[in-house]
Amino acid sequence: MAQSTLALGVEAVGCAGFDAGIKGAFGYPGTPSTEGFECVEALIHAAADGRVAQWAANEKVAYDLALGVSFAGFRTLVTMKHVGLNVALDAYANSALTGVHGGLVLLVADDPGMHSSQNEQDSRSLASFAWLPCLEPSTVQECYDFTLRAFDLSEALQVPVMVRLVTRLAHCRAPLDRREALAPTGLGPVPAAQAQDWVLIPSNARRRYEDLLAKQPRLLAALADLNRSVPGPSRRGVALAGMGRAYFHQLALEHPELRDLPRLELAAQPVDPDLEAAFLATVDEVLVFEEDYPLVETRLGLRARVKVHGRMDGALPRVGELSPRLLKAALGLAPSMGTPAELDLPVRAPRFCDGCGHVDAFEALQEALGNLGATAQARVFGDIGCYTLAAQEPLSALHAVVEMGASISMAVGAALAGLHPAVAVIGDSTFGHSGLPALLTAMDAGADVTILILDNRVVGMTGQQPSQALDQVERMVLGMGIPEASLQVLTPLPRHHEANVKAVAAALQQPGPSVLVFRRECIQSLRRGVLREHDRNEKAERASACCTLEVQP
Amino acid sequence: MSALRIHGIVLSGVGGQGVLSLAQIVLEALRRSGFHALQSEIHGMSQRGGSVQAQVCFAEVPLTSPILDEGSADLLIALEPLEALRHVAMLRPDGHLVASEEPSADMAGYPPLEDIYRALKAVRGACLLDTEDLARRLRHPQAGGMALLGMASRHLPVPEAVWQAVITERFAAKGERVITKNLEAFAAGQGLVPARAEA
Numbered sequence: 009m010a011q012s013t014l015a016l017g018v019e020a021v022g023c024a025g026f027d028a029g030i031k032g033a034f035g036y037p038g039t040p041s042t043e044g045f046e047c048v049e050a051l052i053h054a055a056a057d058g059r060v061a062q063w064a065a066n067e068k069v070a071y072d073l074a075l076g077v078s079f080a081g082f083r084t085l086v087t088m089k090h091v092g093l094n095v096a097l098d099a100y101a102n103s104a105l106t107g108v109h110g111g112l113v114l115l116v117a118d119d120p121g122m123h124s125s126q127n128e129q130d131s132r133s134l135a136s137f138a139w140l141p142c143l144e145p146s147t148v149q150e151c152y153d154f155t156l157r158a159f160d161l162s163e164a165l166q167v168p169v170m171v172r173l174v175t176r177l178a179h180c181r182a183p184l185d186r187r188e189a190l191a192p193t194g195l196g197p198v199p200a201a202q203a204q205d206w207v208l209i210p211s212n213a214r215r216r217y218e219d220l221l222a223k224q225p226r227l228l229a230a231l232a233d234l235n236r237s238v239p240g241p242s243r244r245g246v247a248l249a250g251m252g253r254a255y256f257h258q259l260a261l262e263h264p265e266l267r268d269l270p271r272l273e274l275a276a277q278p279v280d281p282d283l284e285a286a287f288l289a290t291v292d293e294v295l296v297f298e299e300d301y302p303l304v305e306t307r308l309g310l311r312a313r314v315k316v317h318g319r320m321d322g323a324l325p326r327v328g329e330l331s332p333r334l335l336k337a338a339l340g341l342a343p344s345m346g347t348p349a350e351l352d353l354p355v356r357a358p359r360f361c362d363g364c365g366h367v368d369a370f371e372a373l374q375e376a377l378g379n380l381g382a383t384a385q386a387r388v389f390g391d392i393g394c395y396t397l398a399a400q401e402p403l404s405a406l407h408a409v410v411e412m413g414a415s416i417s418m419a420v421g422a423a424l425a426g427l428h429p430a431v432a433v434i435g436d437s438t439f440g441h442s443g444l445p446a447l448l449t450a451m452d453a454g455a456d457v458t459i460l461i462l463d464n465r466v467v468g469m470t471g472q473q474p475s476q477a478l479d480q481v482e483r484m485v486l487g488m489g490i491p492e493a494s495l496q497v498l499t500p501l502p503r504h505h506e507a508n509v510k511a512v513a514a515a516l517q518q519p520g521p522s523v524l525v526f527r528r529e530c531i532q533s534l535r536r537g538v539l540r541e542h543d544r545n546e547k548a549e550r551a552s553a554c555c556t557l558e559v560q561p
Numbered sequence: 562m563s564a565l566r567i568h569g570i571v572l573s574g575v576g577g578q579g580v581l582s583l584a585q586i587v588l589e590a591l592r593r594s595g596f597h598a599l600q601s602e603i604h605g606m607s608q609r610g611g612s613v614q615a616q617v618c619f620a621e622v623p624l625t626s627p628i629l630d631e632g633s634a635d636l637l638i639a640l641e642p643l644e645a646l647r648h649v650a651m652l653r654p655d656g657h658l659v660a661s662e663e664p665s666a667d668m669a670g671y672p673p674l675e676d677i678y679r680a681l682k683a684v685r686g687a688c689l690l691d692t693e694d695l696a697r698r699l700r701h702p703q704a705g706g707m708a709l710l711g712m713a714s715r716h717l718p719v720p721e722a723v724w725q726a727v728i729t730e731r732f733a734a735k736g737e738r739v740i741t742k743n744l745e746a747f748a749a750g751q752g753l754v755p756a757r758a759e760a
């Protein structure tokens with residue numbers, strides 16, 4: 009039954025995945041992509057018809073899970089934020105060569121303006137890097153329609169298809185009309201005749217790469233109707249992609265004169281060069297509105313006759329997200345002005361929730377370093393999560409925060425270069441995401457590092473999803489070869505402060521890698537009861553097993 | 562080819578105050594009143610007490626831009642006085658401001674309250690509410706947001722029955738008492754602002 013609801017842009021992608029009849033949805037949380045997975049997860053759970061929605065340990069795992077579903081002959085959706093695609097890039101780029109069997113759609117949410125990310129890289133460039141198609145919706149309804157289309161394209165062309173959103177669209181809530189949901193239909197696994205396509209030994213890979221390149225004209229043809237050139241009487245034109253399209257269309261409602269401008273409207277890449285050439289032949293100059301990197305701008309700029317304006321010539325700022333205000337300025341429309349308050353307004357920075365255990369852990373670390381007289385020499389390598397807030401005042405406890413998993417490896421590298429004390433601070437989810445292999449190397453290198461794993465049992469920062477490392481952290485640490493004597497489990501609570509300071513000091517003085525697990529559940533997940541059922545089941549299980557098994561601490 | 566008027570509302574506050582939930586009520590109410598409406602939200606890490614902002618745009622034709630330009634909002638609904646000031650530049654000269662007087666001052670460098678109130682009262686069309694006092698009188702700690710919405714409703718083209726229905730549905734899962742309490746807070750807010758001539 010078709011239905012109309014209100015949905016966020018990312019949720020519309022999730023709904024479309026469900027309605028397209030996916031068998032499995034996978035992802036790793038990351039703003040602003042998280043709600044896309046959560047939406048399809050809720051639909052799949054409600055349907056209770058044997059489909060799966062599974063958070064993965066990281067984005068690469070999520071992507072490979074999806075590729076496995078595709079291999080098995082079913083449709084599948086995988087979701088991540090832009091920097092997550094770096095982690096999944098090996099899988100993504102190589103799946104271009106294997107191709108897909110069941111339709112595979114990748115939702116990537118970019119974050120121009122860095123509302124909640126460490127960079128503003130443009131996923132469209134990774135799609136062209138992999139020779140794969142990318143659809144770029146500009147409204148919530150398009151998020152849905154394009155995702156459905158992406159599944160058809162994926163199966164018709166036998167390639168993974170990316171649907172790229174940006175923060176403003178991902179978190180735009182608007183009415184959504186859904187179509188009737190399809191049930192998953194299986195094609196059966198990749199047939200024997202094609203088995204070699206999926207085995208990327210060099211002899212096959214060379215052939216598959218040629219196949220991928222040979223597919224490119226078909227790809228252009230299949231996407232052709234998503235890109236169009238709209239003529240107009242003016243010799244000044246605009247090229248619009250993604251939110252550039254959305255903002256321009258709305259401005260044209262308020263400023264009818266804009267409807268005279270010839271437009272190149274792009275919703276999918278690769279773009280047919282003939283379409284761009286034909287458009288450029290009708291104008292003398294063109295203003296390009298696209299989100300993030302100047303990709304369309306650079307491409308159009310290669311054609312010498314036409315003057316191209318955008319981020320490269322200062323018509324728009326080089327960095328940051330587009331906005332209606334920036335479009336207006338570039339188009340020469342009078343800015344609308346408001347009256348700001350006549351008062352200096354301090355920024356209201358995010359901070360730790362009252363009572364958050366991370367604060368207790370950092371206080372213990374800082375006091376232990378102080379007691380050892382090591383505050384000045386010590387360097388603390390942080391990671392990505394709520395605990396990154398410790399970089400700011402009053403704690404000012406972190407010297408580096410780069411990307412997920414970097415804390416342990418950077419501390420090991422620095423320690424191998426002679427820096428002491430070298431401390432790593434990493435959350436439990438990030439530890440499961442990419443800290444594990446780093447710990448294996450720390451062990452192998454025998455590096456003199458102290459590693460704090462802040463185990464709040466959830467992915468705090470992205471909305472308290474249960475952590476994949478839930479109840480497993482010590483076993484994971486021991487499994488990487490850390491001796492029991494070098495592992496301590498502590499409770500970050502004010503009343504344990506003295507004991508924690510002593511434990512941290514001992515670990516700092518002990519040669520070789522040592523690990524301190526600070527375990528206390530996130531205040532927010534406790535309040536919401538995220539793990540209540542899990543803990544109840546766990547307790548019941550332990551009660552029934554305790555007569556025969558010795559319980560591990 | 563004629564120009565079209567697009568209406569805008571900005572809602573602001575601090576993480577945890579319910580800005581986004583209020584925005585969703587407004588969005589749904591406008592939609593049911595026959596408008597095309599969009600909502601956008603920006604909330605980096607809102608559960609940890611940062612600034613939160615949502616915007617709602619509506620018009621008689623389908624819209625595509627979820628964000629407003631400075632000086633183009635008809636209405637600013639602020640759940641906290643400093644967070645009201647942060648967004649007053651979004652208001653049109655003939656816009657309206659409804660804001661709570663109750664500070665969330667748990668941060669570095671919070672300006673003196675009297676400066677904040679002075680700056681707020683200088684805004685044309687400002688209507689301030691002592692939400693703390695109202696919450697006490699109604700014996701409903703969360704009354705503030707709903708009362709501000711009641712005040713704001715005087716400036717929005719939404720029929721009374723639609724407000725009643727949307728608020729009732731929003732709190733349906735929490736039981737009859739919660740619904741009544743919220744409708745009561747909404748009505749209290751409405752009572753503080755005279756009805757629009759055309760409403």
Ligand SMILES: Cc1ncc(C[n+]2csc(CCOP(=O)(O)OP(=O)(O)O)c2C)c(N)n1
Pocket residue numbers: 036037038039089091092093095392393394395412434435436437438439464466467468469470475
């Ligand atoms: C590659 C990548 N994927 C996802 C994210 C989004 N993200 C930021 S922090 C975080 C995990 C935080 O969990 P944890 O390490 O347990 O720390 P907590 O927030 O619970 O303190 C995620 C998923 C990211 N920044 N980079």
Ligand code: SF4
Pocket residue numbers: 359360361363364365366394464468469530531532533608609
């Ligand atoms: S959400 Fe949880 S982990 Fe994050 S600051 Fe709050 S209590 Fe700490």
